[in-house]
Each structure stands twice: as structure tokens, then as C-alpha cells.
Amino acid sequence: EVQLVESGGGLVQPGGSLRLSCEASGFTFSRYWMHWVRQAPGKGLVWVSRINSDGSGTSYADSVKGRFTISRDNAKNTLYLQMNSLRAEDTAVYYCARDPGGGGGDVWGKGATVTVSS
Amino acid sequence: DIVVIQSPDSLAVSLGERATINCRSSQSVLYTSNNKNYLAWYQQKPGQPPKLLIYWASTRESGVPDRFSGSGSGTYFTLTISSLQAEDVAVYYCQQYYSTPITFGQGTRLEIK
Numbered sequence: 001e002v003q004l005v006e007s008g009g010g011l012v013q014p015g016g017s018l019r020l021s022c023e024a025s026g027f028t029f030s031r032y033w034m035h036w037v038r039q040a041p042g043k044g045l046v047w048v049s050r051i052n053s054d055g056s057g058t059s060y061a062d063s064v065k066g067r068f069t070i071s072r073d074n075a076k077n078t079l080y081l082q083m084n085s086l087r088a089e090d091t092a093v094y095y096c097a098r099d100p101g102g103g104g105g106d107v108w109g110k111g112a113t114v115t116v117s118s
Numbered sequence: 119d120i121v122v123i124q125s126p127d128s129l130a131v132s133l134g135e136r137a138t139i140n141c142r143s144s145q146s147v148l149y150t151s152n153n154k155n156y157l158a159w160y161q162q163k164p165g166q167p168p169k170l171l172i173y174w175a176s177t178r179e180s181g182v183p184d185r186f187s188g189s190g191s192g193t194y195f196t197l198t199i200s201s202l203q204a205e206d207v208a209v210y211y212c213q214q215y216y217s218t219p220i221t222f223g224q225g226t227r228l229e230i231k
């Protein structure tokens with residue numbers, strides 16, 4: 001079964017750091033570009049970041065540029081999002097998504113909840 | 119950045135009737151070299167991740183019922199549900215993936231009348 005499972009969410013104080021992981025199974029992870037998308041409570045979907053299949057190319061939303069870093073370990077079939085200097089407005093459910101080849105997302109994880117609060 | 123705006127924000131339709139959601143982008147998302155519109159539609163139910171319905175503006179994802187269809191080109195797109203079923207109650211999003219930052223519409227909440 002094709003599956004993405006996020007982990008690493010939790011409660012963190014403003015200015016703190018957190019690393020999310022997204023473990024892939026059921027498909028050849030190294031062939032796909034991957035995305036992180038977030039959704040604040042009661043709000044819409046917001047794209048956060050994207051990485052190409054070998055990890056050599058990345059893109060970020062302006063709101064997280066310089067604070068978040070996307071990376072991947074194809075040997076471990078795992079996508080990461082390192083989040084530093086966290087702010088209250090980063091509070092959201094963070095989803096990882098597989099890019100089928102173009103930019104959309106055809107497989108999504110169930111999400112990891114990040115709460116930034118003192 | 120390409121701004122994507124959906125209309126309406128919410129919609130109530132009777133069971134068995136047609137539902138239509140519109141999506142407009144601030145710039146064309148048609149890539150002329152391959153004649154593809156870089157536009158997708160998603161369905162999201164409460165407590166669930168988004169589900170891909172349509173990509174390349176009009177290609178239905180595998181397993182998606184054929185009552186869902188997408189149309190449009192350039193800057194104006196439409197998602198149509200031909201005969202609304204109870205399980206279609208959800209929030210629907212369009213997304214452009216023509217350029218980064220990838221952007222979503224604000225969402226359209228679809229309810230039963």
C-alpha cells in the first residue's frame with residue numbers, strides 16, 4: 001500500500017525548533033519530488049516547500065524561507081522538514097505529499113500537528 | 119506570485135443536482151510547450167488530508183467517480199459535480215502548480231441543501 005506517515009509534531013515555544021519526518025512506503029520514494037503543505041486551524045491549505053527527487057533542488061514559501069529546511073534521505077525513504085525560529089503563525093497541521101510529476105499531490109499523509117505557544 | 123481565487127466561498131446544492139465551483143488565476147497556468155494547464159482540484163473532508171480529484175485541469179485521478187469533471191484553460195477553470203451525492207460534502211480547493219510558490223484557492227465549502 002502506498003503510504004506517507006508524518007511524525008515529529010508537538011508543542012514548542014516561540015523561537016524554538018522542531019523537525020518533522022515523513023516516512024514513505026509502497027512506492028519507489030527516490031523517483032518522486034515531494035512537498036510539505038500546512039493548514040492552520042480552521043483555515044485553508046498553504047504550500048510550504050518542495051524538493052526534487054535527488055534532493056539537489058528545493059523551493060520555499062516566502063513565509064518560511066530562511067527558517068525552514070526541506071531535505072530527504074532516499075536510503076531511508078524519508079522526507080524531513082527542519083523548522084527553526086518558530087512563530088505562533090506556524091501553528092498548523094503539516095502534511096507531506098507526493099508529487100506525481102508536475103507539481104500536484106497524489107498521495108498525502110495524515111498530517112503532523114505543530115503548536116507554537118508559550 | 120500567482121493568486122488563485124475560488125467562487126463561491128460556499129455552496130448548497132440539493133442531492134442529485136449539479137454543483138459548480140469556479141477558480142481563477144491571476145496569470146495563465148497554461149504551459150504552451152506541452153499544452154497543459156498546471157491546475158489541480160482537491161477534496162477535503164473534516165479531519166482528513168486533501169484528496170486529489172483532478173490534475174492538468176481536466177484529467178480525473180484514478181478511482182475518482184466520473185460525476186467529477188474539470189474544465190477550463192489559461193486563467194479560468196471549473197470543477198463540476200454532475201449529480202451531488204451525500205458523500206460529496208466537503209471543502210474543495212483548486213491549486214496552481216505552474217510556478218513556485220505553488221498556491222491554493224481559499225476553498226469552497228459544499229453542503230447539501
